Amino acid sequence: MSNSKNLVLNPKDLHFIPFSGSEEFGVNFNAYTIDNKWLAIDCGIGFAGHRFPGIDILLPDPAFLEARAKDLVGLIITHAHEDHIGAVAYLWKRLGCPIYCSGFTAEILKLKMADIPGNDRAKIHVVRPGDQIKLGPFTCEFLAVAHSIPDALAVGVETSVGRVLHSGDWNMDPTPTLGDITDEALFRAYGDKGVLAYVGDSTNADVPGRTGSEADVEKGLGDLFPEIEGRIAITLFASNVGRVRSICKAAKANKRKVVLMGRSLHRMVGAAMECGYLRDVPEFVDDRQMDKIKDENLVILMTGSQGETNAMLSRVARGEHPFMTLNKGDTVVFSARPIPGNEEEINAVKNNLAASGVRVIGTGDTMHKIHISGHPCRDEILDMYRWVRPKIVIPVHGERSQLEAQARLAREAQISSVVVPTNGSVIRIAPEGAEIIDHIPTGVLAVEPNRIIPSGHVAISARRKMQFTGIIHITLVLDDRGLAEDPQITTMGLIDHGNEQEAAFEQDIADEVEDALAELRDSELSSNDKVAEQVRVAARRLVSSELGLKPKMSVHIVRV
Ligand SMILES: [Zn+2]
Known part of the structure; x- marks a missing residue:
């Protein structure tokens, strides 16, 4: 594994890196690179769930691209779903590049950018289906796709090595009530130019048939x-x-x-x-x-x-x-x-x-159709392969099982090179096929009301631990001779709150703490570290024998 600083790539080769979104639903954030230039596609949020107590949403970690911001030629947003657009307003200041998206996506993005200060310098360029734009070594072409939001786009990325079709989210709804269809003629025409790789939506790759309309x-x-x-x-x-x-x-x-x-x-x-x-x-x-x-x-x-x-x-x-x-x-x-x-x-x-x-x-409670998915089922994905005729298929957008399902489908369809990425895979896309040549560390960030922190932040792991084990606070007031007052004990999440049992339990801990401190020599008593450790061990032993639990413990020492 390379770290994010020392990744060395041959600038003549084309590489693709999914930073996130290729092991989970959400936080879609991808990049292509050639000639030392970088092109990012999508920058979305994910739902945090139970693993991150106190956190609602997650962002992709932009550190890798931030370190290459001067060579980042643009960020393309395929559509305005949160898992593709939602992180832009939080992270744009760290990337600083121009943004390209469709008209409706731009409307939504402007509203989101205005919610967070410092985004007014962002340049948002509106592109239309059929437009071609040159961003450094990448010539990008936009193709309309049907999806459960207006103005969704697939992106054709042309480079000196070959063309990649980055699908975004799409289905083949033949009669959408709003917006464009995924037009066979347009995709066939793009395929006629020669498509080296298809990088596409795996959400429903394990669902047979078609989405419907x-x-x-x-x-x-x-x-x-x-x-x-x-x-x-x-x-x-x-x-x-x-x-x-x-x-x-x-x-x-x-x-x-x-x-x-x-x-x-x-x-x-x-x-x-x-x-x-x-x-x-x-x-x-x-x-x-x-x-x-x-x-x-x-x-x-x-x-x-x-x-x-x-x-x-x-x-x-x-x-x-x-x-x-x-x-x-x-x-x-x-x-x-x-x-x-x-x-x-x-x-x-x-x-x-x-x-x-x-x-x-709910969707399963009625014979009437009250919902269709915005993502392609197996027959639609097969149609897309037939239209575009890629040599290489790289499944993205889904959990591991969906990515593998699309990979199986691609192999069944006789696609000669199929590579399933994980987040951080560095994939070389070459005329003879694709391969994972390296791996960079990636991660997600957690959004709190007033700050953004790494998802592995000690605050989150401490919250997780407290959730499961409870917590004990011990406050000691010490003078030269030892305890100046009785130890103050507060427990949370361990015993019924506010009753006699709790008071008795806290008194037991206080007694144990006093006994433990009495064992210390004067020289040891003058060290806060030694005192805290002695008290922690004693309290932990008592709680473990009484409740069988190992709560989080905090010891606060006041010297008078
Ligand atoms: Zn979507």
Whole structure:
């Protein structure tokens, strides 16, 4: 393994490095390099989950590219999903390069950049499908793809070694309700120029068949609505503007009006309208006015399909929203698939709703189609290989099992060179095939309200330990002769809080600590390190024998 400083590459060769996103869902961050110049593609966030207590989102670690920022010719964002765009506003200052993306993606990016100070110098260039731009040794061409967000792009990257098609996220929805199809003629034409490597979306590489169409969802929702009597609340990704349109059309057909709840939905819909989308849907109803409309004439859209703690649906389900409640007679429809890892949070929201008598309809609970994936299933990926005819396939965007599933598919399709990366793999892409030639250390960063820290930061590991083992604080006031006052003991997460048992337990520890200190000589008593260690060992021995636990221990010494 090279460290990030000493990686030496032949500048005549073309290399690809997925820094993150190629072992997990989220934090997509990739780069190509040739002639000592670098081109980055996507810079997204990931959900932190239980492994990172106190942390909601993760960012890719940009240190490697930051060290090469003067040779970084650009950052291309394929589309405005959080896992591709979400980290740009946090990290742009460390990269400092121009950004290239489609019109809708640029609208969303500008809003995100404005949320974080210091981003006003960023140059965001809008590109359109069919555009060709030259960024140092890379000639980039943009091809429209259908996806669950408007204006998604695949990127053709042409270099002196050959062409790479970097797919971004896509599916082959033949009749999207909004935006472009993934056009066979355009991809075949790009393939005709000769494509050396295809670097592509693996999300659904283990799912047989095809994704289907958003038009089917519009019909599915239109058929479902008449079966529901009261209010309908639908939870979805705010960015799925095509879904918003499907819901609006199904609602109109069923004489229901649509309410948007929450900032992120208003932002996304506003940006889409700015770009000319959603001009044909009826006006949305203000959420403060919805009480004036009969229950059977309402559809309420809200975020929270992944059980995110602060999303609208979670807050409403917990009864924490200032004026919106969901009760018996209401129905919540989940028009989104759980992202792997979010199941527990989603179930918690569903249980809260069920406890209030709300009917919940998930994707598996109805015969009607209420969701399609934005990612290609196996037959679509095979079609893409046939259109583009790459020599090399490099699966990205997924967990290991999805990457391996696409690799198997590529081998079945007689692709001669298939390389499955891990995060940090340095892959040489050459006319005779691709190979992993090195590996650089990569990682993710954790976002706290006022700082960004490495995900391995001692604060996070300490939190994790405290979560599992509890904690004991010991405060000692010492003078020249030893303890000047009784030791103060506080325990957390060990015994029932505030009862006699806790007081007795803390007294036991205090007694043990006093005995342990009495064993020390005067010279040892003058050393804080020696005192702390002596006390820690004694307290740990007692807790271990009484509870069988090894809590985190902090010893605070005050000298008077
Ligand atoms: Zn996406």
